Amino acid sequence: MTDVVLKLSGIHKSFGSVQALRGVDLTMRRGEIHALAGENGAGKSTLMNVIDGILAPDRGTISWEGREVTIGSPTEAQKLGIGLVHQEIALCPDVSVAENILMAQMNMSRRLFVDYAALEARAAEVLGQLADIDPRQRAGDLSISNQQLVEIAKALTLDCKVLILDEPTAALTDKEAQILFGIMRRLADRGIAIIYISHRMAEIFDNCDRVTVFRDGRHISTMQVSEIEPQDVVKAMVGRVIDDLYPDKADAPGSDVVLDVRNLSEATRFRDVSFHLKRREVLGIAGLIGAGRSEIAKGICRIEGDITGEVWLNGKPLKLRDYGESIDAGMVYLSEDRKGSGLFLDMSIAENISALDLSRIARRGGRIDARKEHARARELGQRLGLKYGRLSDPVSSLSGGNQQKVAIAKMLSVDPALIFLDEPTRGVDVGAKAEIHRILRDLAQSGVGIVVISSELPELIGLCDRILVIREGRVGGEVTGNEMTEEAIMSLASGVAFEGAAQ
Amino acid sequence: MQSGTDQAIGIDGTRQPKGPGVAKGLLKMRETGLIAIILLLVVVMSFASPYFLTWVNIRTVIMAFAVEGIVVVGMTILLISGGIDLSVGSVTALAMVIGGWLFLAGFDPWIASAIAIGCCTAVGAFMGFFVTKIGLHHFIVSLAVMVIARGICLLGTGGRPLGLYTLPPEFKFIGQGSLGPVPVVILTFIVIVVIFDILLRRTTMFRKVFYTGSNERAAAYSGIRTKRVIFATTTLCSTLCGVAGVIYMARFGSAQPTFGIGMELNVIAAAVIGGASLNGGTGTIFGAILGAALLSLVSSSLALLDVSVYWQDIIRGSILLAAVTIDLFLNKRRG
Amino acid sequence: MQSGTDQAIGIDGTRQPKGPGVAKGLLKMRETGLIAIILLLVVVMSFASPYFLTWVNIRTVIMAFAVEGIVVVGMTILLISGGIDLSVGSVTALAMVIGGWLFLAGFDPWIASAIAIGCCTAVGAFMGFFVTKIGLHHFIVSLAVMVIARGICLLGTGGRPLGLYTLPPEFKFIGQGSLGPVPVVILTFIVIVVIFDILLRRTTMFRKVFYTGSNERAAAYSGIRTKRVIFATTTLCSTLCGVAGVIYMARFGSAQPTFGIGMELNVIAAAVIGGASLNGGTGTIFGAILGAALLSLVSSSLALLDVSVYWQDIIRGSILLAAVTIDLFLNKRRG
Amino acid sequence: AEEGRSPIMCEPGDTYIMNVMVSAHPYWVPVYEAFQQAAAAFGCETVFSGTPDYDISKQIASFEQDVVRQPAGVLLHPMQSDPFIEPINQAIDQGIDVVTFAADSPLSKRTAYITSDNHAEAKFAAEEIVKQRGETGEYAVLENPGQSNHDLRVTSLVSYMEANYPGWELVGRQATNQDSTAAYRAMSSIVQANPELDAVWIPEAGSAEGAVAAIQEAGADVLVMHADITPTMLEHIRAGNVHMALNPNQGIQGFMGFVALHLAAHPDIFEPFNDYKTSGYNPFQIPFMDNGFAVITQENADSFDLNAYMKDR
């Protein structure tokens, strides 16, 4: 087995009382794309952090090209040739995209002075393969999806032998994702071993050679992708078969309108947006990166931007001054940026869940009822399959997918009349995803308005009754029923002829 | 993995005792380390000096930080919301000077005090405006206000202390009187501390302060009017400085334009020793007051032991450093 | 959305002139607002006082902030890395005291100075240790060190200034001499500023300071040893305090244990006016020095106009507030 | 008292405390030295106490802690007069005598007050300036608002000049708060704005250090007079950069302070020609005692080297 680059055996890691890894093994061969799957909190990111030297394992050995090593820091990992794209975006917001992308190189370089021209040229070259982003821009000014692309670009510049991608496509549309897969394949052909973490089965089966499944910090199995079916992976992950990722659609939407948006405009980001949402209907919003989907939802909820136009909720016109009033009116928005604007990372799970409307956990006189707060958090946590130690633990101690569940629980805790969900299942495992889809469908059935913004087209098509496509800040079109195909949506989103849009 | 422990959650994310097992709960409290350090110091000192554990000395130690403790309360809440205030010393002096000046100009001392506190509130609102509307940093705004307020104090008094010996006894009572053996100042201090500690731990209104300080954007995305919260905490801090200033005025029977120089560092140090984070989002009133008590206790002990003045600074600084280090380790171990 | 301007990205992410269009480039520079404010003040003052635009007065204004400016350089770099240092005043005094004490004990003044600077470096390393290894906040560590260093100054001198009138002339030259019409102090200051400005804008080593301050985790993930960076900036700041202390010693011919009380606020204010963020990640040396120049200019102007002392604080505070506000608006408009 | 011991001598363990603010300030050193010398003469023990900070609450706390220790008496430098009224009165009521020095609390029941006559210093300085530079001229002052003795030195000089020498004009008046850097900056500006400046009066030595540096750099011919002394200023006087300094007699202040305190603690040895004893007052009441000041010039500078003075103590 000369082609084994990296071999991990018996890795243990615990955080206080939480055992994140209980003796896992993983073998990486040169030139393979190796998928890593597992429920939220199974220990995938923890293992990657161990490989990258960010966390020290409690027990277990790592061997690199046949030699046993200890990796003490990201620098040492880098020197060995390990590159990692983190699940959570970590960029330096105050410096340019170019510098962010080539930070590791600059760190290693022995040159005294920075050659900015060369730096930008190099960054532009790498970025060019992925997207249209100005390397001179401040990284902090980019949208989340563009930041994700910069993260990927960062990893592509590394001269590495093992490249780890921890859910890189969670915030990407199919177009960008396909570009990424192309790049991955080319890298693998050059002999680089790639660890690819994703909750999207299709991606694993289309692009990967082998798949390893973790459950509860243990290694369950490693399989050759060509020899198995997606159900096998799901079964290994969850321990049971998930027959339906998407619930049945509504037989017939109600005649009354929950949300009616008329001629909504904003100075720069969108114009003349009109649409409506009928009762018992789930509406999807699709579009390319930067089309303005998030901005429209945020504008309606008065979180950001000065909008003109009318918004009617359940037959009443809304005159909202800020998001607080929107929440009072029953209209809430789940942010796509869960770390930056969705969660209070250093506060407890329970406190996060009750943040939206404190009056629900208050007794008379505005006193907080801690028991009520916990009961509410526990109930929602159970409903969403949240995996946690104590409700008083900080959210930062949860795995990425479980953090997302807390963010959703926060929305549900106020019994809203209408929810905008921006990338609601970002980083959520298949089991939980199915559960969230079912919950959303049930809510819609009970009369709650559900608007889903997602970059994952299969999810939109599977979940929604109708999909609105946004192109460059305007409504580019709408598809329902059998018209809801990826091709149709892509062509509306890009404005290019039908065949050209197909991937 | 869901746990069935017998604990309730405090607002600050710490575990608090509930029902039985108080001792165990106490052990897990954020402030335990600090209490231990203070107790240790008390034990050592009671052996080192026979005067230490007398009621008069204890009263003196408490009196030495009680009024400043009111400012510590305001600073802690402001720190939790993510702000900071360097102007506390100047604003406290401003309250003294305005109150004293109005009293000398013939106002009733109670009305003069109310106006003085009102002026401090206005100063706080002024700072809040620059922070929330203009978008400047608390540090720089309060630095400018620290200088301006000091200037106003000097201008209003010609740089000389105002003698207020003629304040009526019923007014002086709030600064110099006692109810039984306990000075009114200490009672006022305890009442303010208890009220704000409860408010901060238990009410929805003050919970928003934690959300805002922990992640302002996430708070805004939770519908919290974060600018209002920051405006309110900034104003509250200055208002409490005003209250402290009025009590000082009654206590000293004078208004000193140079009062409180350097107070801000002491007050911030107290809050930080007590567990408040300079990045916002965490802190308790109880902890901050323990921090203030520790600092005051150290100063008093050094004086009582006749330690050479040249050594006092070195020892005080070292104890400050040791206290936060020990506290950090105790919390790491526990957490 | 790619822009087609003729600009390169500066180190701090700001746009900088490149090739032709320097005037236009200047207009877009981060520091332009500050330069405009200073120029305005200079014009006003040159009408108000005939002495203002004389070389002697200009020299005086520069002399008044040149040595402190060296400390500003260190503070700015530290702020960019996400730290802060309240001990700069005490540490500067420490350098004076150690240098003076060793000189009086018979050491060669150059060797004494080198040892003094070395001691300051050690103090910086001490703080760096507590911040990076123990994990305490810069604010509280430097506050403790501020008190401890002051105590050491007092202990070493018995609280009395050391008279160093007997320093040899070639040593005094670094504080009192001139090369042609330009004082050596100003030359030293300019050299240090230019070197660090270039280092900070252009070298790979100092770019890491920006990365660390902007997002420590992201920097660490890129393999940057962020703790080392923070350790280095903390140590550098104290070392530059040492350099400043030695120059002060040569200039004043004495070592005052109480020197530099309150210096930290002035120095931080200068850096912040000049665009450094208290949250780390942004700042320039050039801007910070302009900030220091503005503060010094205001003080000198008020003295030159013989403004009443009681008004000076009020005016200084207001100008500080106005300067940061105007600067913010100019940058908003532009950015 | 024991046999053979005069009633004026201390019992073993009798302790006197000297309490000050900003206790690391060198001003207190010769005062306390003399205080100790006097105490030794009477067989008493002494303690130096106070607060290192410029903080009234802390000084009051330290004073109250001194009282807890039941000393024979406290020589006190009250940072402010009125806040100390109650604490001093409470100490006196407990039988602990209090004498103030260098700053007073006149409304309290303290038994004595010893200080320099700041008016006398200012008058002397004014006359010296006129003597050196003639009947007309321009002068400037630096000041430290808020500290009463410094304020007095400045305001007295200014009003004395106004009243007696109309030919002299005050052209600059800046607050430098004992900070040599601030003084450097202020003095530079004043010298720039007033090329004809003849003299400057500085109420303390800290500012004087910066001011002299500024004057030397500007090459101006300005007569510098200041109060108090530091080693650096002493060197300037030796070198002729500074005309003269007026230094309060700290030794007398400490010695007589102790004596006043000690006498107040032993009122039995005194039968005054008044009603004090019968009315229950302490017979050793002294409303004001002047410790005088010394003039430091090039000739006598050697006698004012504090480091030399403290060398073997």
Ligand SMILES: Nc1ncnc2c1ncn2[C@@H]1O[C@H](COP(=O)(O)OP(=O)(O)OP(=O)(O)O)[C@@H](O)[C@H]1O
């Ligand atoms: N810093 C931490 N402190 C405490 N517990 C932690 C910490 N980091 C991770 N954990 C716990 O370790 C377990 C594994 O987390 P990890 O992030 O590796 O999961 P994951 O497989 O990446 O899940 P996801 O698919 O949701 O990203 C979880 O139970 C999580 O709560």
Ligand SMILES: Nc1ncnc2c1ncn2[C@@H]1O[C@H](COP(=O)(O)OP(=O)(O)OP(=O)(O)O)[C@@H](O)[C@H]1O
């Ligand atoms: N804070 C901001 N400042 C300036 N421009 C912004 C900001 N946030 C977003 N934009 C820009 O507004 C446009 C719409 O962004 P939006 O986030 O709504 O896109 P989206 O359709 O939700 O796509 P995605 O979230 O996948 O990037 C984009 O061009 C984006 O770059």
Ligand SMILES: [Mg+2]
């Ligand atoms: Mg993960």
Ligand SMILES: [Mg+2]
């Ligand atoms: Mg979006």
